[in-house]
Amino acid sequence: MADLFAQTTPQGEPRDDPRTDAPLADRLRPRALAEVIGQDHLTGPEGAIGRMVAAGRLSSMILWGPPGTGKTSIARLLADAVGMRFESVSAVFSGVADLKKAFAAADVAAQAGRKTLLFVDEIHRFNRAQQDGFLPFVERGTVTLVGATTENPSFELNAALLSRAQVLILHRLDAEALGKLLDRAEELEGPLPLTPEARAALVASADGDGRFLLNQAETLYNAKIAEPLDSAALGQFLQRRVAVYDKDREGHYNLISALHKSLRGSDPQAALYYLARMLTAGEEPLYVLRRLVRFASEDIGLADPQALVQCLAAKDAYEFLGSPEGELAIVQACLYCATAPKSNAAYKAQKTAWKSAKETGSLMPPQNILNAPTKLMKDIGYGKGYAYDHDADGGFSGANFWPEGMTPQSYYEPVERGFERQVKERMEWWERKRAELLAD
Incomplete structure (x- = not known):
């Protein structure tokens, strides 16, 4: 990581680097798009951002994803990668006066032949009128807008603004990506005072949030712990329940199997227990919902056609409300499936019909x-x-x-x-x- 603290941008301008006493998450900010972790589907050679950078031209975009997945870092690095001026405002702290100032500075830069990338953090917090204010500057090319949001743009952003920007979805960081973040932290600060099992538990507790993970790691470094903590000691030290999964995720698959079979066996109490085990351990709620939707078709089918409707409604409710409020809709779908009459007739029909279709080839009706x-x-x-x-x-x-x-x-x-x-x-x-x- 020799270039981690490079003092200039690729254009030779001073870089706004964090101080040596800055938080660990700031000191480990990526310095090039290639260093961004967990978003290869966007930043890689075949990704939308990778292709734009290769062409040297950016279109306006909305970066939509959970907290701690690299939205701000990507925006900063995009400006460097294509030689644009970087201007940043936050919808939390900025008002109309700040936006006018940013647009005026972009106009001046444009007259000097310099294009501006305007990064708007938490863009969904601007009201409709403020969002409309971006339109003329985006249309004239005064700024290339890069907005960041944790909320669904379909609900939170004006249709006119969405029509002028590409929505790019960032993934929550998986265990592999979070592990790489910890590797970088350990290169900088030394080994974490954790057993291998506790390290895996720390990763699981982050729930896909890289910033949260690095803040937890910094807490451990600052504590100057003499002996490595095991999973139980780590949970007690951080005053936070830490989910423990085996390295090969066997616990994950054991629990989803137990949930599925409890539903099939019409035991709503056991099904609710395994659902709780998974969600409180940090399992992705949408993963559980996908399994419930599959169960509604495979194990209930037309014995109760409303089961599928309930599961899809739970998915919509969760996406609308988020955690923890939306998790009640998952519970409702789980209980509905567990108490519904069961039939795998549709599942069996699909298998036999598919087999028959392959065997009979191209027979004309x-x-x-x-x-x-x-x-x-x-x-x-x-x-x-x-x-x-x-x-x-x-x-x-x-x-x-x-x-x-x-x-x-x-x-x-x-x-x-x-x-x-x-x-x-x-x-x-x-x-x-x-x-x-x-x-x-």
Whole structure:
């Protein structure tokens, strides 16, 4: 890390470097886009930012992501990478006067042939009128706007502003990325006073927030701890419950398996316990929600079609509210799934239908149910003899819809539970009616 404290930008200008007594997170700020951790999908050669830098031209953008994922660092480094002047305002501390001052300075710089990157931190905190104030300066090219937000831009930013900026999503830092951050801290400050298990627990406790992780590490360094702490001692020292996962994340997969099987076994109490175990250990709530959505289709299906609706509504509610308020919606979806009637008929039907489709290749559907948009197609028999079911007695024609040479198959076999009981009765009526029509 020889270039960690470089004193100039690539354009030879003085760099605003942190003091040697600055917080650890400031002293470990990346000095080039290549040093940004955990956002390769944006900063890498094939990423949106990587491509813009390679072309030497930036478009206005909104950086959307959780706290501590590198939004501010990326904005600073972007200006350096393409030789632009960097101007920064915070929507928390700035008002209209500050914005006018920033735009005036950008106008002066533009007349001197210098382009300005205007970084607006917490841009969602500006009201609608203030956001509209950016538009003429962005349209004229006076500034290239880079906004940072932890909130969903769809809800918090004007449509007019969004139409002029590209929304780039930053990921929460995973365990590997957080581990690299700690490696950099240890290169600078020396080994952390932690056992390997406690180090992994410290990473897990950060919940994807790199700044939080480095602040915790700095607390440990400042304490001058003589002997390495284990996981339990670390949790007590930081006065914060630290989630412990095995290095290979076996605990993570054990808990999600236990949750899934408790739901399948219709035990809402056990399901709620395992859900709590995962969320209080710092598991990503959206991961749990994805599993619940899958469960609603795989293990409930049409036995209770509302299960899928409940799970997707819980996902929307969580994204709208965030933690901790939104976690109650996850609990509701979990309890609904656990207490719903169960059926894997749709899951089994999918597997057998997919297998059948692969085996039968490109069989043509019967001509009577083919569309005939041209005269030639009508002349050769497409659509001829099609029975319009709504005109048939009972709204059911009993026509054959299977390809010639393929016998009708039974993929979906509804169970005698929940709503599927009614589906089963309806399907049985259709089969009887079809047999009667064939006999006539």
